[in-house]
Amino acid sequence: MNGMAHKLAGTTKGPGDTPHEFIFISTDPENILKHGEYVWYAIEKNNKTQRVIARITERVDAHGYPDTFLSDPLIAPQDIAAIMGYPREQSTIYEISAAIMGYFDTDVGAFINPWIPPLPGSPVFFADSAMLAEALSRKRQNDIGSAWIGDLLTREPGDAPIIIDMTEITSSHLAVIASTGSGKSYLAGVLIEELMRPYNRASVLIIDPHGEYSTLQELTDLAEFRAAAEQQRTAYQPEVRIFKPAEVKVRLSTLEIGDLRYLLPDMTEKQQYLLEKGFKKMTADPRLKKKWTGRDLIQAISENAGGENERDDTSTVGALEWKIEARFIENTLTFDPVDHLDLRDIFKPGQCSVLPLHELDDRNQQVVAATLLRRAFRARERSVQKKEPTDGDQNLDYPIFILIEEAHHFAPAKADVISLRILKQILAEGRKFGMGIGLISQRPGKLDADVLSQCQTQCIMRIVNEVDQNAVAASVESVGHELLQNLPALSKGQVIISGAAVNTPVLCRVRKRVTKHGGASIDAPMNWVESFNARTAAEQRRNEATSAPPSNTMGIYRKRPTP
């Protein structure tokens, strides 16, 4: 213990309802013992004094007034109590329940539960911000692999910064779950800013179905980053590459038969059979050198269908060909025989790439994501296993992190979507290959439960919908029931961070973004008013120009007097 006087919070009354809870009594004159606030008590462990940190879970007024004292809004109950001889300054005594988190063992790097509540009558102290900042966060600010997400909610901004461990997030994945308008894209922006800081220089891809991450471009020219880089004596500026929708192309040969089946829905058994047969034949054809076109596929199918046993296939083949043509030949926006996104263009240390998918239809979005995830996963797999690429794609020699917006769209709960399988594989095996996934969703209830539970770090913001709350409670083990009860009460920009990247679940206020926020909703009434005013002004100008007499500035025509 240092020589500083610790702030007393109260006196222990005794154990609480559960073995890891205790109750203490306080008059709390400064009103600081809020719900979610931290206190500590001392225990002796191996001849060392350890501070056991506990979080306040409940606060009950132990000396409540009778209801009749509260019956006149003009009269404070304290006044009546004072008349009746109860000293005004002692009018409230709180019985406060606290959940024991444990003392922080720096060797283990985790909280150790001592399994012993404080003795009745022993003092309970208010945990100061410096102590909390040290105990709650894994990393220190500006460390390699640190990310300053925000501050402890119960403290003043800047008092107790919450620093999460990027190493964990990029290997054991992240889920950001929140209702619309609770600030999840804002938080994602903060995360990206942290990933792109000089001490992280991550290789990040954002799969952005709404095209709301374009403001990240500002990252390339931030004085703050430049100064930090100069301090470290390196010239570092993060790159932000926002791909144009036209650049988002999928090379046809990277599609697998599963992708084809998904892209050509409602096929009959026979069509599926013919497609598979044709696909096999085509991919085995050495002349095509793994670069086939839609026409090659149609040709392979019709050649196959011409066999002796398949004389009546004309109409089936015709329908299949028509489907292939519509998807792969006419729709040249997404699929291309040769061009596709170069993995090394997308993934570079110190580069944040944004892949806007808002011009694609749902299925194409899912296939674009699936093919890209598959290629990236294989590239990382080969690099780690030190294998040469065989499919004409490149290897990636550094870990990568992929942030997926609207994740329920790529990994839905009750639908078989092509991107789900590869996502599951990456979430399960990505740790081995240095491939991290960040899922962002406002509908955890619609998100595949396995996928959600694979994300070891969770940032949970306000959720009001009960189905979604239950989905979170079911798949997020690290957050206690008591903390999840706060979900509907969280304000915008308040987040519960839990799991691998923090030492204990923590309520955090998201910090201010350095770059502008792009995901804000449109102010419709403002736009209407502006648009209306512009139109009326134009009309007025037109009227004035044509017929309005100069005296009539209001644009209202006087009735011509009748003769």
Next chain:
Amino acid sequence: MTLNNFADAYGNPVGVIVKSDSHIRYWAQIYNGNETVLPVEPQEYAFGRYVRVEYPNTAQRRQLIGIIYDSMLLNPSFGSLGPRLASDDSQRAIFSPDYLSERAVLIGIIAIGSMEYLANGEPSPDSIGKEQGAPSFAAELGAKVFPLTESEIYAFHFYGESSEAAPALHIAYISQLLSAPFGLLPQAALRILDQLEPMFPNYQRHLKIIRRNILWKQSIEPAR
């Protein structure tokens, strides 16, 4: 001026302490016509009235303050059913005067504090001489009981906590009336509110709430 006649000098006594049940519960006998020049009027010892009881042997000008919360009629010949010489009090005054003098009205007083008086007989204005709740000293047998005047009641209740504090209403003894196991005390509490309400117009809302609280406990809660 001795303490005894100090008390006499400021108002007429209504009776004397004759018995106590505890440190705070006393019985006083009301003077009958033979003991005082002016007969004691029933409203002077009405239920719920504030009284003061002199402390004959203390050096300070301190008086015990109490409330009349009960009364009892004493009749020594109750149960003697034999024939009598006289049938009404005018005849009894002639034929059996001892019978009349043995009849008595007793009043129950609950002590709610004590108050110091200044040399001029006025109650002390600040908190120093005021004590609300069980008084430090018990009353003595034979001590005279006086009804409290309005200005005395006001002074007993309205004072500043300290010399700096603004004066405020204090009824710290009221919970004592409400928590005692004796059934008539809450009724007495309501009676004292009747007296205090017109005296403290600034506190009418507060007193109303206290009254409501007592009424609820008295009339509604038992019915639930």
